[in-house]
Amino acid sequence: MLLEKSSWPTVETYFAKCDLVVLGFGSTENHGRHNPLGTDWMAPTRILELVDERRPEILVGPTLHLGSADHFADYPGTLSLGDRLLYEVVRRITGQLYHYGARHFVLVNGHGGNTRAIQDVGYELNDIGCQVALLNWWKLAGELNSEWGGGHGGAQETSADLWIDPDSVDLDALGPQDLVDDGGRAIGTVGFDQVSFEGATPMLLRRARRYATNGWIGPDDPADASSEWGEKMLTATADWTCDFIDAFEKSPLPKPIDRVWPLRQ
Numbered sequence: 482m483l484l485e486k487s488s489w490p491t492v493e494t495y496f497a498k499c500d501l502v503v504l505g506f507g508s509t510e511n512h513g514r515h516n517p518l519g520t521d522w523m524a525p526t527r528i529l530e531l532v533d534e535r536r537p538e539i540l541v542g543p544t545l546h547l548g549s550a551d552h553f554a555d556y557p558g559t560l561s562l563g564d565r566l567l568y569e570v571v572r573r574i575t576g577q578l579y580h581y582g583a584r585h586f587v588l589v590n591g592h593g594g595n596t597r598a599i600q601d602v603g604y605e606l607n608d609i610g611c612q613v614a615l616l617n618w619w620k621l622a623g624e625l626n627s628e629w630g631g632g633h634g635g636a637q638e639t640s641a642d643l644w645i646d647p648d649s650v651d652l653d654a655l656g657p658q659d660l661v662d663d664g665g666r667a668i669g670t671v672g673f674d675q676v677s678f679e680g681a682t683p684m685l686l687r688r689a690r691r692y693a694t695n696g697w698i699g700p701d702d703p704a705d706a707s708s709e710w711g712e713k714m715l716t717a718t719a720d721w722t723c724d725f726i727d728a729f730e731k732s733p734l735p736k737p738i739d740r741v742w743p744l745r746q
């Protein structure tokens with residue numbers, strides 16, 4: 482049952498019987514020269530649609546199209562709320578659903594940069610007696626099948642886009658990731674925020690456009706992407722999510738914790 486296509490009495494009736502809600506969290510940001518900026522909300526949206534098809538009795542809320550992606554500032558089109566504003570937005574959305582009766586929250590996330598803000602809200606909801614599950618779909622997919630794992634805008638996400646909306650991927654724009662060793666040759670760039678030095682990979686903090694020339698960051702080369710990969714991966718992730726929901730909705734609600742002072746206001 483999609484919240485946006487339901488009337489308020491339908492939602493009121495739902496929460497009188499059930500306290501579980503599924504929400505999606507995405508981002509609008511660089512995903513390499515070949516992928517659409519909406520990659521990170523397209524996948525959660527599709528997973529939520531598949532969950533709705535399989536469990537029409539469950540309330541499925543909207544997917545937030547904007548997230549926290551300040552590290553991708555400077556790639557034109559990236560629109561980031563930043564961490565603090567995202568925290569406020571997630572807190573308001575889940576707080577209103579709490580007011581209507583939600584206590585079990587399933588949060589399907591499509592972007593790594595969102596996790597800190599979502600976690601902060603999740604801990605607060607748990608403090609007041611809720612159960613909150615954060616499902617980072619790209620990680621789950623890689624755990625369900627190690628061949629489905631991936632980085633940022635690589636084969637994993639490009640495959641998801643190719644299945645969801647093939648016209649949104651510009652296959653002619655595919656190219657190497659061309660990472661720049663902007664910290665000098667002795668500490669070469671090897672991945673997301675990471676450089677390599679004497680066998681370890683510390684973080685060098687700077688906006689990604691300083692070192693990720695194309696915008697996708699591996700290890701999975703988007704040239705290996707396919708629509709079939711995307712379909713199998715997202716349907717398997719949605720099937721897993723439905724099984725998880727069946728177990729999670731029975732999980733006991735925690736006793737609220739009355740804190741002397743809030744950790745965060």
Ligand SMILES: [Zn+2]
Pocket residue numbers: 512520521591592633634638
């Ligand atoms: Zn992404």
